[in-house]
Amino acid sequence: MSDAPVITDSERDELRRHGIMLTSLGELAAWGRSKSVWPLQFGLACCAIEMISASMARFDIARFGSEVFRPSPRQADLLIVSGTVTKKMAPQVIRLWNQMPDPKYCIAMGACAISGGPFKQGYNVLKGIDRFIPVDIYIPGCPPRPEALLHGLIQLQEKIKSGAPTAGAQSARPGECVIPEFGAHDLEPSKDPAIWQPPVITRGTS
Amino acid sequence: MQTPEQIRDRLLARFPGAGVTFVANPGASAQHSLLLAASEARAIAEFLRDDPELALDTCSNVTGVDWPEKEIVETIKKNVPDPAGGPDKVVEEKMKKTQPGCLEVIYHLYSMSRKQGPVVIRLRTGNRTDNVTLPSLTPVWRACDFQEREVYDLFGIVFAGHPDLRRILMWDGFKDHPMRKDYVDPDDFEWEPTPHDDVLERAKEHYPAAPVTAAPTASPTPEGKA
Numbered sequence: 001m002s003d004a005p006v007i008t009d010s011e012r013d014e015l016r017r018h019g020i021m022l023t024s025l026g027e028l029a030a031w032g033r034s035k036s037v038w039p040l041q042f043g044l045a046c047c048a049i050e051m052i053s054a055s056m057a058r059f060d061i062a063r064f065g066s067e068v069f070r071p072s073p074r075q076a077d078l079l080i081v082s083g084t085v086t087k088k089m090a091p092q093v094i095r096l097w098n099q100m101p102d103p104k105y106c107i108a109m110g111a112c113a114i115s116g117g118p119f120k121q122g123y124n125v126l127k128g129i130d131r132f133i134p135v136d137i138y139i140p141g142c143p144p145r146p147e148a149l150l151h152g153l154i155q156l157q158e159k160i161k162s163g164a165p166t167a168g169a170q171s172a173r174p175g176e177c178v179i180p181e182f183g184a185h186d187l188e189p190s191k192d193p194a195i196w197q198p199p200v201i202t203r204g205t206s
Numbered sequence: 207m208q209t210p211e212q213i214r215d216r217l218l219a220r221f222p223g224a225g226v227t228f229v230a231n232p233g234a235s236a237q238h239s240l241l242l243a244a245s246e247a248r249a250i251a252e253f254l255r256d257d258p259e260l261a262l263d264t265c266s267n268v269t270g271v272d273w274p275e276k277e278i279v280e281t282i283k284k285n286v287p288d289p290a291g292g293p294d295k296v297v298e299e300k301m302k303k304t305q306p307g308c309l310e311v312i313y314h315l316y317s318m319s320r321k322q323g324p325v326v327i328r329l330r331t332g333n334r335t336d337n338v339t340l341p342s343l344t345p346v347w348r349a350c351d352f353q354e355r356e357v358y359d360l361f362g363i364v365f366a367g368h369p370d371l372r373r374i375l376m377w378d379g380f381k382d383h384p385m386r387k388d389y390v391d392p393d394d395f396e397w398e399p400t401p402h403d404d405v406l407e408r409a410k411e412h413y414p415a416a417p418v419t420a421a422p423t424a425s426p427t428p429e430g431k432a
Contacts, residue, residue: 088375121391123382123389124376182377182379185380185381186392186394190392198396198397
């Protein structure tokens, strides 16, 4: 690659105007991959209703190549964690993630999937799926509107096109994540320290 | 529709010596209820369902209440005669009493056939620790099945005679009863960007030790999620 002629973006655009398209195989593959992200057909709570809405005629996720919701994790590229992840459900969500083939992407949709949302201080809700699964895109909202989901999907497509590694590949757990056990008082472990560490907060002394 | 007092009187006439107590609701709704003794509860429930005048054929809601042990201070005023012969002095004596705790289960009953209701009945356990068994009313109203399981799951009331008493919301190996007042949830308060009240107290235990020489700064500045 090092002795390949260097072509700037403006030169490439100029060639394109004249009907010549220059690209690399990797770029082509990334472009194709970004336009055919197949999400897992899987919903957890009210965010799933917005996700269904995004897939129907009015919002039409098919415009972005993601209409093929797969009922099997073996055929899916994208896990949209759409809703509240209860502690009882968390091992199953992580199991689905582990069954998806690489490269795979995770979107945490809505306040609950990001942090536990309004149920954060409850006894039965996981305080964010990113404690177990590396997340690529966070979509805030309660629930996020379908437009927000589409925006998140476009952000993910930009990420794929740029050739950046997935959050999973960058994390300490590429491929498989730790599936927690049901303990006597909580999930065990209650979080995966290799994936998630509490962000450092600098606070005043008062 | 008969009032709860009338129902109580009918029950006492039908079941002499049964423990049926009228519990008034002082709130605006004035939805009074009947407290039943656990031993006769099943027979009374069957009577409420089969009685042609009440015909309470539907149990719409089962819920639980945790009444923890409570210390009550009673103030008693006493007149103490003045030895000098003056008027009596009023002395206030404070008595501390411990009201024992219990767990309570509440059933809301309606009649579909006679279009009336609700009649609210309550059952109470002996205490909150080892005497927590109550008769199940699932054989009387089938609708109680899942709701009694939920009360068992979250409050720890054991329903004797329930056909399938398992946890319904939490997993089987779970040991606690989260809706009890003394439930302590697991200590995962290490990341609370906007803590307040009780959560703030729990979150403070995870704060790094403050540097000794640091000058006091303004309000906490939570940073965005990484």
